[in-house]
Amino acid sequence: MKYLSLLFCLIFSCISAQDCTLTVTGTVKDFHDGTNIQDATIYIEQINKHTTSNSNGVFTFTDLCKGEYTITVSHLNCETKTFTSSVNDDTVIEVLMEHHIEELNEVTVKGETVKNTLTSQETLITTNKIEQYSSGNIGDALKEVSGVSSINTGNAIVKPVINGLHSSRIIIMNNGVRLQDQEWGIEHAPNIDINSAGSISVIKGADALEFGGDAIGGTVIINPTKVVLKDSIYGKVLLNGQTNGRGYSTSSSVTKTYEKGWYASAQASIKRFGDFEAPDYNLTNTGLNSKSFSINSGYKTFEKGFNIFYSYIDNEIGILRASHLGNVEDFERAISSDIPLTIDDFSYDINNPKQEIKHHLAKVTFYKRLQSLGKLNVQYDFQNNRRFEFDLRRGNRDEIPAVDLKLTTHSLKANIKIDNNIKRVFNIGLVGSYQNNFASPETGVRRLIPDYDRYDFGTFIISTLRLTNKTLLNAGLRYDFNRYDAKKFYESNRWNELGYNQDFSNIILEDFGTELLTNPKFDYHNLSGSLGLFVNINENNTINVNYSLSNRAPNPAELFSDGLHHSAARIELGDLRIDQETSNRFSTTYNYKNKQFSLLLESYLNLINDFIYIEPTGSEQTIRGYFPIWGYKQTNATLFGIDFTGEYKISSNWVLSNKSSFIKGNDVSNSRALIDMPPFETETKLSFNKPEWNNLNLNLISQAVFRQNEFPDNNFEVFIPSRNEFVLVDVSTPPPGYHLMHFRSSLDFDFKNQNVFTIGLQIENIFNTSYRNYLNRLRYFADDLGRNIQLQLKLNF
Amino acid sequence: MKTIKFLSILILSMITFSSCSNDDDSPTPVNEEEVITTLIARLTPQGGGTQITMTFRDLNGTITSDVSGNLTANTTYNGTLDLLNETESPAESITEEIEEEDDEHQFFFSSNIGTFAYADSDGDGNPVGLAFTVATGSATTGSVTITLRHEPAKDAAGVSEGDITNAGGETDISVTFNNVVVQ
Numbered sequence: 006m007k008y009l010s011l012l013f014c015l016i017f018s019c020i021s022a023q024d025c026t027l028t029v030t031g032t033v034k035d036f037h038d039g040t041n042i043q044d045a046t047i048y049i050e051q052i053n054k055h056t057t058s059n060s061n062g063v064f065t066f067t068d069l070c071k072g073e074y075t076i077t078v079s080h081l082n083c084e085t086k087t088f089t090s091s092v093n094d095d096t097v098i099e100v101l102m103e104h105h106i107e108e109l110n111e112v113t114v115k116g117e118t119v120k121n122t123l124t125s126q127e128t129l130i131t132t133n134k135i136e137q138y139s140s141g142n143i144g145d146a147l148k149e150v151s152g153v154s155s156i157n158t159g160n161a162i163v164k165p166v167i168n169g170l171h172s173s174r175i176i177i178m179n180n181g182v183r184l185q186d187q188e189w190g191i192e193h194a195p196n197i198d199i200n201s202a203g204s205i206s207v208i209k210g211a212d213a214l215e216f217g218g219d220a221i222g223g224t225v226i227i228n229p230t231k232v233v234l235k236d237s238i239y240g241k242v243l244l245n246g247q248t249n250g251r252g253y254s255t256s257s258s259v260t261k262t263y264e265k266g267w268y269a270s271a272q273a274s275i276k277r278f279g280d281f282e283a284p285d286y287n288l289t290n291t292g293l294n295s296k297s298f299s300i301n302s303g304y305k306t307f308e309k310g311f312n313i314f315y316s317y318i319d320n321e322i323g324i325l326r327a328s329h330l331g332n333v334e335d336f337e338r339a340i341s342s343d344i345p346l347t348i349d350d351f352s353y354d355i356n357n358p359k360q361e362i363k364h365h366l367a368k369v370t371f372y373k374r375l376q377s378l379g380k381l382n383v384q385y386d387f388q389n390n391r392r393f394e395f396d397l398r399r400g401n402r403d404e405i406p407a408v409d410l411k412l413t414t415h416s417l418k419a420n421i422k423i424d425n426n427i428k429r430v431f432n433i434g435l436v437g438s439y440q441n442n443f444a445s446p447e448t449g450v451r452r453l454i455p456d457y458d459r460y461d462f463g464t465f466i467i468s469t470l471r472l473t474n475k476t477l478l479n480a481g482l483r484y485d486f487n488r489y490d491a492k493k494f495y496e497s498n499r500w501n502e503l504g505y506n507q508d509f510s511n512i513i514l515e516d517f518g519t520e521l522l523t524n525p526k527f528d529y530h531n532l533s534g535s536l537g538l539f540v541n542i543n544e545n546n547t548i549n550v551n552y553s554l555s556n557r558a559p560n561p562a563e564l565f566s567d568g569l570h571h572s573a574a575r576i577e578l579g580d581l582r583i584d585q586e587t588s589n590r591f592s593t594t595y596n597y598k599n600k601q602f603s604l605l606l607e608s609y610l611n612l613i614n615d616f617i618y619i620e621p622t623g624s625e626q627t628i629r630g631y632f633p634i635w636g637y638k639q640t641n642a643t644l645f646g647i648d649f650t651g652e653y654k655i656s657s658n659w660v661l662s663n664k665s666s667f668i669k670g671n672d673v674s675n676s677r678a679l680i681d682m683p684p685f686e687t688e689t690k691l692s693f694n695k696p697e698w699n700n701l702n703l704n705l706i707s708q709a710v711f712r713q714n715e716f717p718d719n720n721f722e723v724f725i726p727s728r729n730e731f732v733l734v735d736v737s738t739p740p741p742g743y744h745l746m747h748f749r750s751s752l753d754f755d756f757k758n759q760n761v762f763t764i765g766l767q768i769e770n771i772f773n774t775s776y777r778n779y780l781n782r783l784r785y786f787a788d789d790l791g792r793n794i795q796l797q798l799k800l801n802f
Numbered sequence: 803m804k805t806i807k808f809l810s811i812l813i814l815s816m817i818t819f820s821s822c823s824n825d826d827d828s829p830t831p832v833n834e835e836e837v838i839t840t841l842i843a844r845l846t847p848q849g850g851g852t853q854i855t856m857t858f859r860d861l862n863g864t865i866t867s868d869v870s871g872n873l874t875a876n877t878t879y880n881g882t883l884d885l886l887n888e889t890e891s892p893a894e895s896i897t898e899e900i901e902e903e904d905d906e907h908q909f910f911f912s913s914n915i916g917t918f919a920y921a922d923s924d925g926d927g928n929p930v931g932l933a934f935t936v937a938t939g940s941a942t943t944g945s946v947t948i949t950l951r952h953e954p955a956k957d958a959a960g961v962s963e964g965d966i967t968n969a970g971g972e973t974d975i976s977v978t979f980n981n982v983v984v985q
Contacts, residue, residue: 331952331972346970397952397972399836400899449835456829492829498863519862519889520831628838628860630976726947726978727912727966 025070029090031098033062033078036307038425039377042102045080078102101376103307121226123469124479124537124549125212126594126607130205132230136799137749137767140245140254140276143199147225150207151664152607152648154683157781160281160790161293161322162194162360166780168209168609169644169668169682170222173560178216178226180301180314182368182386185414185440187454189560191782196318196364196390198297200243200256200274203230209648210590210609211533211555214465214481215420215432218533219557221588221613229301229314232260232268242800249769249793250293251351252278266306273298279353280323284773284791289349290326290356295319309373316366323355327786329397329571332630333723336574336785337734345787357403358571361393379423379431388414396450396571408453409445414438416461428471436463442561453568454561455493462486467535479537487529487558493565495521499578509581525564529585531556549594559583563617563637570635573782576625578636586639587614605650616642618672618680621719633721633734640674644682660692669715678715684739684779685711700753707746713739713779740784743776745769751797758802765797838896840886841948841977845879845936854879856946858977861888872983873915878937880921883909883948885975897932900950904930907974908954910966911936914944915984918964928956929964938984946982950975 033045041062048055049066051074058064071093079085083102090098120127128150138146144155144163154166164171177184177195186196206226213224240259247253254277260270276295281288299316327345330336339346368386375381394408420434440459444452467481492514500506500521515522535553542548566579592609622636646668653661665687670679686709693703716739722731751765773792777784843856855870873879885896900907904924909931911918916938920929931950954971956962961969 329972331974332976334976335973399896399903399952399974402836444829446830446832449833451832451834452829494829494831496863514828517831522828522831625863626860626865628841628858628865628975628977629973726976727910727949729912729945729947 025068027069027071027092028095029066029069029074029092029098030096031058031064031100033058033064033080033100033102036101036103036374036376038427042080042083045078045083045100045102047100048077048079050075050077076100121206121215122208122212122479122537123477124539125535125551126209126549126592126609128207130207132203135199135202135205136243136797137765138199139243139256139797140247140252140795141199143195143197143202143205143225143227146199146202146205147207151605151650152209152646152666152668153207154666154686154780156191156681157778157783158192158194159288159291159322159325159781159783161278161291162192164191164194165225166683167207167223167225168611168646168648169670169679170611173563174220174222174557176213176217176220176224178224179316179366180227180229180368181370181384182314182366182388183216183416184366185388185412186362186364186390187392187410187412189562192324192360193392194320194322196320196362197227198256198274198295198299198316198318200258201229201272201297201299201316202227204228209607210535210551210592210611211553211588212479212481212535212537212551214467214483214533214535215434218463218465218483218485218531218555221555221557221586221590221611229270229272229299230258230260232262232270232305234262234264234266234268234305236264237262240802242802244798245795247278247793247795249790250278250281250291251353252276252293254295266304266310268305269300269302271298271300277353280351282351282791283788284770284775285788286344286348287351288325288787288790289345289347289352290323290354290359292323292353292355294321294355303370307374309371311372312368312370314366314368314370316364318362318364320360320362321355322360322362324358324360325783325786326356326358328783329358330574332627333574333632333734334630334725334727337723337725337732340735340785357395357397359395361395361406363389363391365389375421377425379421379425381421382419382434384418386414386416386418388412390414402449405447405449406445407448407450409448410454411443411445412440413443414440420465430469432465432467432469434465436465437461451568452494453566455491455565457489457491457493457561457565460486460488460490475541477539479535479539481535483533485529485531485533485556485558487531489525489527489561489564491525491561491565493523493525493567495523495567497521499567503578503580505581525581527564527581529556529558531558531585545597545599547594547596549592549596551590551592551594553588553590555588555590556585557588558585559617559637566637569632573635574632575621576632576634577619578622578634580637583617583637583639584615586616588612589614601654603652605648607648609644609646611644613642613644615639616672616679618642620680620717621721624721624723630726631723633723640672642671642679643673644668644670644679658693658695660694661689662692663687663689672717675717677717680717680719680737681780682713682715684713684742698752700751702749702751704749705746706749707744709744710742710776710778712742736785739779740777743774745774745776746771761799761801763797763799763801765795765799767793767795767797769793769795834889835887837887837889838885838975839888840884840893841975842884842886843881843946843948844884845873845881847874848878848880848935851877856979856982858979859888867977867979869979869982872985873938875938875941875984878935881918881934881936883932883934885950900930900932904932905956906953908951908956908961908969908971909934909975910949910951910964910969912947912949912966913982915939915942915946915982920962920964924956926956928962931964941985943981943983945978945980947978948975949973 033042045058077087142163147165208224211220242257245254256274258272262268278293281291297318303312326347370384372382390412392410393406396407416438418436423431438461463485465483470478512523533555537551590611595606597604623634648666650664670682688708695701748768754762841858845854859866887894916936922933951971954969958968
C-alpha cells in the first residue's frame with residue numbers, strides 16, 4: 006500500500022512537476038451547532054500520517070504534494086467520516102461531524118425506539134409485545150397500556166379507547182401518515198395490519214401537536230421496524246394457529262440493508278378464521294379473512310435520505326348474524342333472549358351482514374440535514390379507503406353493498422426540526438390535505454354519509470427546552486383550518502322537521518320534490534396548544550405535568566349522518582348546527598423506579614366543552630314499525646381518571662406486575678354519567694423467566710373487569726303491534742363484571758447465524774367463562790369469546 | 803442529484819394519485835330499491851259482497867292508514883296482500899319479489915276481530931301469507947296487525963300455524979290497522 010501510494014505520488018509529482026510544500030488546514034465542526042470539535046483524529050491514507058484537532062477544532066498537514074488525498078476523520082461519539090480532497094494549492098477544508106447523542110441512539114441501538122414526546126404521558130409497545138397479538142388486532146395490542154381499552158363490534162372490529170375517548174378523538178399515525186379511514190364510525194376498525202408495526206407508541210391527550218390538534222383522546226403512533234445501517238439481510242416468519250375461530254394467521258417479513266444507507270423491506274400477512282365461539286354457542290357469521298402487505302424502502306444517511314412506503318390491507322369481516330335487526334321489536338327480542346337468535350353450525354363462510362374494506366396507503370418522505378440548523382422533512386402521502394357494508398337484502402340484492410364509500414386523501418407536510426442547540430429544539434411545520442368522500446348511489450340505499458370535499462390546513466411550532474440537566478419544558482402551539490364542502494340530499498320532511506328550512510334555506514341547490522339537494526359548507530378554525538414539564542428529581546423519581554388545549558371540528562357523521570343503523574335498530578341523525586368541541590386536559594405523571602420495584606401513576610382531568618355525543622331524541626313510525634331516533638348533541642363533559650402500572654421483581658426469575666385503570670366520565674350540563682365509559686379494570690400478571698432454560702417465559706394473568714355502575718339512562722318504551730303492548734327496551738344497563746384468567750408462555754431455540762426459533766403457547770379465558778363486555782356493541786346479542794388456545798411459531802433469521 | 807430524482811418521483815406520484823380521484827359534480831339522488839311503501843290487504847267475502855281494502859302507506863315520511871269499510875260479522879273473507887314501492891312511477895310490485903323468495907318470507911296476523919288462516923304455501927309446503935282467510939265472529943271493533951318476517955324459522959314450533967313467538971328472523975313490515983269495525 007505504502008509503495009503503491011509512493012508510486013502514485015511519484016508519478017503524480019512527475020507529471021505536475023511541483024514541489025511538495027503545500028499545506029492543508031482544516032477545522033472539525035459539529036454538524037448541528039457548528040461548534041469546534043477538539044481531539045478528532047485526522048488521517049491521510051496516501052502519506053500515512055495522523056494528527057489531532059486542537060481546542061479550536063483546527064488541524065494542519067504540511068509538506069503535501071499536489072494530488073488527491075483520502076482523508077479520514079474520527080472522533081469519539083461520532084460516525085467516522087472518509088472523503089477525498091484534491092490538493093492543488095494550500096487548501097482550507099471544513100469537516101462536519103455528526104456529533105449528536107440523541108440521533109446516535111436512533112442510528113445504532115437496534116430495536117430501541119426513541120419516544121416521540123419527552124414530557125407527555127407516552128407509553129411504548131415494543132415488537133415482542135406486538136408479536137403476541139399477531140393474529141389479533143392493533144386495538145388488542147394497545148390494551149397493553151394501562152388506561153387504554155377498546156370499543157368492539159364482536160372481536161374482529163376493535164377500536165382503541167384512550168382514557169374513555171375513541172374514534173375521531175384519537176389520531177392514528179401509520180409510519181408518519183395520519184390514517185384516514187372513516188374513523189368516525191364505531192364499527193370502523195383502524196385499517197392497519199398489526200404485523201406491519203415494529204413499535205407502537207400511545208400518547209394520552211393532545212400533546213403530540215405535530216400530528217394534529219384534535220386528538221382529544223390521544224395519539225397512537227405506529228412505526229415499522231427501524232432499519233439498522235449495515236450490510237445485512239434479515240427477516241421473520243410468524244405462524245399462529247388457534248382453536249377459537251379454528252383458523253390461522255401468518256406473517257413474514259424480509260429486510261435488506263446496506264451500510265451505505267440503502268434499504269428495502271417487505272412484509273405480508275394473511276389471517277383466516279371461521280366463526281368464533283362463545284363458551285356455550287357458536288357466534289354465527291363472525292369469520293374473518295384478512296390479507297395485507299407493505300413495502301418500505303429508501304435511503305438513509307445522517308445528512309439526507311428518503312423513504313417510500315406503501316401498505317395495502319383487505320379485510321372481509323363477518324358481523325354476527327344475530328345482530329342484524331329489522332326493527333325495534335327485533336331488537337327487544339334480541340335483548341330479552343339469553344342466547345343469540347340465530348345460531349348455526351360452525352362455518353368458515355362469511356355471509357351478510359359483513360364488511361369489506363380495502364385500504365391503500367402510500368407515502369414518500371424526504372429529509373435533509375441543514376448544516377448548523379436542523380433536519381428538514383418533506384412528505385407527501387396518499388390514502389384510498391374503500392368501504393363496503395353488505396346487509397341482508399331482498400330480491401337478490403345480497404351482492405350489492407348497502408354502504409359503498411370511497412375516501413381519498415392527499416396530504417403534503419413539511420417540517421423543520423431545529424436542533425443546532427440541543428438545549429432548545431424547535432419543530433416547525435406546515436401540513437395541508439385534501440379529502441374527497443364519494444358515496445356511491447348504486448347501493449339502492451340512501452347515503453348515510455354524503456359526498457364531500459374536505460380541506461385541511463395546519464401549522465405548528467413545538468419547542469423542547471432543556472431548562473436544566475433535570476428539567477425539560479415542552480411547549481407547542483398549533484392552528485388548524487378545516488373546511489367541509491358537501492353535497493347532501495335531505496328528505497323534505499326531515500329537512501323541515503329539523504328546522505333547517507329556517508336556518509339553512511340558503512344552501513338548497515335543487516328541489517327534487519320529496520328530496521332536496523343541498524350544499525353545506527362549513528369552516529372551522531381550531532387552536533390547540535400544549536405545555537409540558539418533565540422533572541427528573543433523582544435517579545428513582547420523575548414527574549411530568551401537562552396541560553393541553555385542543556379543538557376538534559365535528560366529523561362527517563356528527564354533521565351529516567342520516568339513516569338507519571341496522572345493528573342498533575335506530576335512526577341516527579347528524580346536526581348541521583354542531584360546532585367544534587374544546588378540551589382542556591390537565592395531567593400529571595409520577596414514575597418511581599429502583600432495581601426491584603417500578604411504579605407509574607398517571608392521572609388526568611379532561612374538561613370538554615361542547616362535547617359531541619348521541620342520544621335518543623324521539624321515535625318515528627315507518628312501515629317497518631317504530632324506530633327510536635338518536636340525534637347528535639353537545640354538552641359539557643368532564644373526564645377524570647387514574648392509570649396505574651406497577652412491577653415488582655420478586656427474584657431474578659419471578660416478576661409480579663399489575664395495571665389498573667379507573668375513569669369517571671360526567672355529563673356536567675345534564676348531571677349524569679357519560680355513555681360508554683370503560684369500567685374499572687385491573688390486571689395482575691405473575692411472570693417467570695429463566696434465560697438459561699431456552700429463555701423460558703411463563704405468564705399467568707388475572708384480568709378483573711368490574712361492572713360499570715355509572716351510565717346514562719337511554720332506555721325507551723316502544724309499542725309492539727304484534728303483542729299489542731308497550732315494552733321497555735333496556736339499551737343502557739351494563740352487563741355484570743367478570744374475571745378471566747389467561748396464560749402465556751414461550752421458549753427460544755438459538756441456531757447458527759443468529760437464527761432464533763421461538764415457540765409460544767397462549768391460552769385466553771382458561772376457564773371458558775361466559776361474560777359480556779360493556780364496550781362491545783354486540784353485548785346485546787351474544788356472549789364474548791370462550792377459551793382460545795393458540796400456538797405461535799416464530800423464526801427470526 | 804438525489805434531490806432532483808426524489809422531487810420528480812414526488813411530483814409524478816402526485817399527478818398519478820390526483821388523477822384517480824374523482825371530481826364528480828353534483829351527486830344523483832339514490833334510487834331506493836328495496837323500499838316497501840305500501841301494504842294493501844284486500845278482503846273479499848266468500849260467496850260475494852263488497853270487497854274491503856285496508857291500505858297502509860309510508861311515503862316520504864308520511865304515514866297514512868285506511869280501511870275502506872266495515873266488515874260483516876260471522877263472515878269468512880278471502881284475503882290477499884299486495885306490497886308496493888310507490889316511490890317508483892309506475893309503482894313497483896314487491897309482491898312478486900316475495901313470491902320469488904317465498905321460502906324466506908312469512909306474514910303473521912294478529913287480531914281480535916276474527917280468525918286468520920293461511921291459504922298459500924311455499925315450495926316446502928310452509929305458509930307464506932300472501933293469500934289468507936279471515937273469519938269474523940260477532941260484531942266488535944278491534945285492530946289488525948300484519949307483520950312480515952324475513953328469514954323466519956318456519957320449522958319452529960307454532961310458526962306454520964301463524965304463531966310469531968318462535969319465528970325469529972327480521973321484521974320487514976309491521977303495521978297495525980286500528981278501529982276496524984265488524985258489524
